[in-house]
Amino acid sequence: MLGIRALVVLAALLCAVAAPSSSSPFVVHESRSHVPLGWTPLRRADADMILPLRVGLAQPNLENLEAYIMDVSHPHSSNYGKHWSAAKVAETFRPTAETVDTVRAWLTGSGIEANRVKLTSNGGWLTADVSVAEAERLLGTEYFVYQSANEDQRHIACHEKYHLPEHVSKHVELVSPTLHFDARVGEVDSRPVGLERRNNEARKSSKYAVGQPGFGTSFPKTTGTVEAGSSYGVSLTIALTWGPKQPKVNALLVEYTPQAYLPADLDMFFKKFSPSQVGERPIMNSIDGGYLQTEFTNFSYNGESDLDFQYSMALVGSKQPVNLYQAGDMVEGASFNNLLDALDASYCTFEGGDDPTYDSIYPDPEGGGYEGPEDCGTIKPAYIMSTSYGYNEADLTPAYEQRQCAEYAKLGLMGTTVLYSSGDGGVAGNEDLCLNADGTQTANGTMFNPSFPGTCPYITSVGATQVNPNATVWEPESACEQVIYSGGGFSNVFKMPSYQKAAVERYLSEYPPPYSSAQYNTSGSRGFPDIAANGANYVVAMDGEFELVYGTSAASPVSAAILSAVNDARLAIGKGPIGFINPTIYTAEFMMAFNDITTGSNPGCGTEGFNARPGWDPVTGLGTPNFAKLLPLWLALP
Structure with a gap:
């Protein structure tokens, strides 16, 4: 029979295997105090549901953003009107190699196979398709399926907050899908008759697009x-x-x-x-x-x-x-x-890029909508x-x-x-x-x-x-x-x-x-x-x-x-x-x-x-x- 000391050692080893690999304690990275109006939790998300996890990498020089724009925009500045090129903007805010390496090492060290982790072409985010169970373990959270008040939409999001290792957190701006609900749900479906209804739990529907009838704080009266x-x-x-x-x-x-x-x-x-x-x-x-x-x-x-x-x-x-x-x-x-x-074009990947749970995704992955390439840096x-x-x-x-x-x-x-x-x-x-x-x-x-x-x-x-x-x-x-x-x-x-x-x-x-x-x-x-x-x-x-x-x-x-x-x-x-x-x-x-x-x-x-x-x-x-x-x-x- 194992002695008490041996049991303690065995328990510690088992915990080390089950917990995410980290060289620092977990800290709350992002939180919310309430579920947005019109949404209620329906049930825990299935453990084997696949999520398109996106880790938005921290951009250097964001702390200097106000100083940069004041330099070219304040009339008393010697650089007034000397606006930047798009290339200079992209280069100034590109994530560093240290950031990419730190976040990648955390993901792979936490059990996500290296071949599943992809760096986007502009270096703005690391992506991996993961199960809900893996996401919950990585982020120290629980995922729920939320239902709208009129029961026509569902959305998957984590509960209240998520965590990251402290040494990783400083290299990450945000993780999605996690807490984000893009807009409140109305009492009735205002989409035109004939538009396709979406029920994929990991995505938003066109109901929350900005141009929907009567949408927003400034729609004219x-x-x-x-x-x-x-x-x-x-x-x-x-x-x-x-x-x-x-x-x-x-x-x-x-x-x-x-x-x-x-x-x-x-x-x-x-x-x-x-x-x-x-x-x-x-x-x-x-x-x-x-x-x-x-x-x-x-x-x-x-x-x-x-x-x-x-x-x-x-x-x-x-x-x-x-x-x-x-x-x-x-x-x-x-x-x-x-x-x-x-x-x-740099915004497509800036701080992790858009959130597929509520920003529209093109080409339309479900068909029926615009199936051309996403417009990314195509408009001056x-x-x-x-x-x-x-x-x-x-x-x-x-x-x-x-x-x-x-x-x-x-x-x-x-x-x-x-x-x-x-x-x-x-x-x-x-x-x-x-x-x-x-x-x-x-x-x-x-x-x-x-x-x-x-x-x-x-x-x-x-x-x-x-x-x-x-x-x-x-x-x-x-x-x-x-x-x-x-x-x-x-x-x-x-x-x-x-x-x-x-x-x-x-x-x-x-x-x-x-x-x-x-x-x-x-x-x-x-x-x-x-x-x-x-x-x-x-x-x-x-x-x-x-x-x-x-x-x-x-x-x-x-x-x-x-x-x-x-x-x-x-x-x-x-x-x-x-x-x-x-x-x-x-x-x-x-x-x-x-x-x-x-x-x-x-x-x-x-x-x-x-x-x-x-x-x-x-x-x-x-x-x-x-x-x-x-x-x-x-x-x-x-």
Whole structure:
């Protein structure tokens, strides 16, 4: 019979065989406090189910990202406007050999055969198909199958958190599939009849693609049809009188299938407000099978795109082309990450690449959708990009948001201005959901619910103003309080960037909000929006009628058109694009070139939200852009 000492030794040996090989203790690498709204655990995942494990490798120099972009974007920098090439960006953030070797050694030392572990061509991630049992052992977690509230979708994810060996953790950004749920589930399936339903537990369905009807924090709102003779909207189409000097492709709008504009609607709008443009169309750039679908036509499918192109094209005029990036097919759709893959080849593998559990995968592995190659670095980024879609920040994990936000910084390094609408729910999130103390989102929550990507410090977030009732366009505007409220507040994920520190701290000091950390993040985080534009009373040609439309989704493309005219003027005199504008617009001289908004607020979560005040505020940002004042300031820069 074995003695007690021998039993202890035998037990230790057995544990050593069963446990993952590691030279350091396990630490929590990523966690969440709750399952996203609309999902419930159904059962433990089968131990033999195969998962496409992806380990995102840590990128060097991310800690220097803000310094890099400030160097080329701050007007007082000697390197202002000296934007980087795509090759320099890729090389700067490529994972090191030490990182690759450390993570590979952990995987193979934990029982994953070496021939199963693959390094992607760009060196951004290590991949291996593993069983659930192997993944649970590697990550010190448990996997569950989750079911949506309406029982039409299932998703596989690990429970609460996962672990990595401490010496490995510093070389890894994220692991998938693990915690990530891309979006909340609605009460009904809003996909068009006839679209294929997906039930593969390891993947998302097209229901969570960005372009689904009514999706997101910034989908425009309508109060119905108006008379064709209405004077609403005319002020916007004639406000910008700049005549293009350098007709180059430097502005674009991003749309996600099944959202699509209708050519007949463009002509109807142009005939009324800009007759010389009848027959004009945006330049189409298809990403991952994106196309102008016409099978489904109503406000939910055409509202966003019709609005975006009617006003942006009318503002820049007939001599300045506007590009359309149409992302995703009708079956899979697309996410922001699918767009970013097409713009920058290095992003396809950056920090482990996209998550196949919710970013759309092309070619469509199940058939029925776009079966061409994934667009990866196939589209040249334009000088100005405007997107009118968004999530609640709480819909996504911080790791997912930080990875994507870093890519917007990379685009800024290459000279692209990226605008996102800030949301239409005031301090509340999409569907007026607010946060609870445990991080869940409910209609009766009391904590403010910021939007994403609006809170990313490397994009320009655009809020909404209004021409006050019975006032003229020449009188001061206020924060939008008709139909929608300008999204704004403070991030729960991103720290305050240096460029806005003085402006935000001035607001908090001189006009302290009547709230505590029980309502919003008071620890010094990113404030948004950065700027604003009119978001009320847009007349839009929609399916053969004029409708009255509201939203920050209108303010963003209008701002993009104004900034496009600035780029046009700079290009005409041999200068480069303005690129990432935030470090510039927060300087004292540029802040004076915005129309300051000092009245109105953005209610939500049982409060009146924040108040617009002199200077920057978390309702309308710095105010609305004054083209006549901004143009000479930007022309004077190198």
